Amino acid sequence: MDRLGESAFLVQVGEFSGPLDLLLTLIRDEQIDIYDIPVARIAEQFLIRIKTLGLDDAADYLEMAARLIRIKAQMLLPRREGEEGWDDPRAELVRRLLEYQQVREVVDVLDRLSEDRRGKFARGYMPQQFTSPAPAAAPLALSLPELFAAVDRVLRLARKPTIHDVVPRALDVEGAIAIVRDILALRQSCRWRDLVSSGSQPWEILSVLLALLEMAKSGEVKLRQDRAFTEVEINGEPASEAA
């Protein structure tokens, strides 16, 4: 059953476009006069070829094979000497072959013409699409002054940009912790203002802040602030002092 499925595909992709094509090829290969076809030989060749091509399941090819065998049988029927009006059983096949051969000639013309056309591109060529594409939006029509006006509006809305200086490794938390320890070694408690002065750089302030948070986390100091925005009081922990 698998073979049937496979050969059904072969018919579509095979090198012959049909039984007449195959028959014409045989006649050409064997250099046979199309008006005097040795049917027995051609029928045999045809059957061998469709078997090797795996086309012997295809109805179109089988029908032609049956037709050839029928003609072969008719040719074998005895006929009287000099009999008038004998109809050559091959006549219909020859007519079809000639007709088909003419189609093939036209195919050559069409193929040449379409090949020529295929090699020329129209402007904005797009690969042929058989599904209708979504309609494209109309191109944006915009004049230069309009563009400038739009940019201007956007810039007005935008805030003045804040520009940051990024200084790598500017904080020195370790150093700040050492300073806080030194101060607390001298005094039991100190205030925020003792640690930073108004002249301190932002990185110094941040270092002290992080140092205090770090020390408070480890329990080395206690931070106290009575109310929001009032002075922060830093108390050294007696326990850690002992350590």
Added chain:
Amino acid sequence: MSPLAKLLEAALFASSAPISRESLAALDSDVTDDEVAGALTELRTQYDESGHGVELIETGGGWQILTRAEYTDAIERAQLASRPARLSAAALETLAIIAYRQPIGRAEVEEIRGVNCGAILKSLHERALIEVTGRAEGMGRPLMYGTTPAFLEQLAIRHLDELPRADELAVALRPAAED
């Protein structure tokens, strides 16, 4: 170039599809058909004789500016455009039969080709290379097919009579009895 030839050139450049003679004539209400024909000839001569990379051709669908064949490879190599898929032998056979015998029904096409043609007719119809031109009288009133302007465009020809006439083909249909 005349102003009319320039106008036609601009219109043809703006369109990626062929433009019919009527649409070209409608660009300027003051011109006659003869003047349009003259301007098209002028434009084509201009392209052909003063060495342009494009040419003006007339197909069934109308007039169109196309790149010249000698630049196809370079354009494809640069991936600016690519050739459409080539038609299969089965498609060309079916088109050949329909072009010469239209209007023609499926049964007759199958009789000539000796194979079932349902799928190929459907595919050619989807690609607008053939159309249903009507129904035949008689049993089942089968659909009759004919070729379309898109078919002529596919071949870059104006009319079907640019194809070889049946009696010009090398193999004449002669009865076997005469042999």
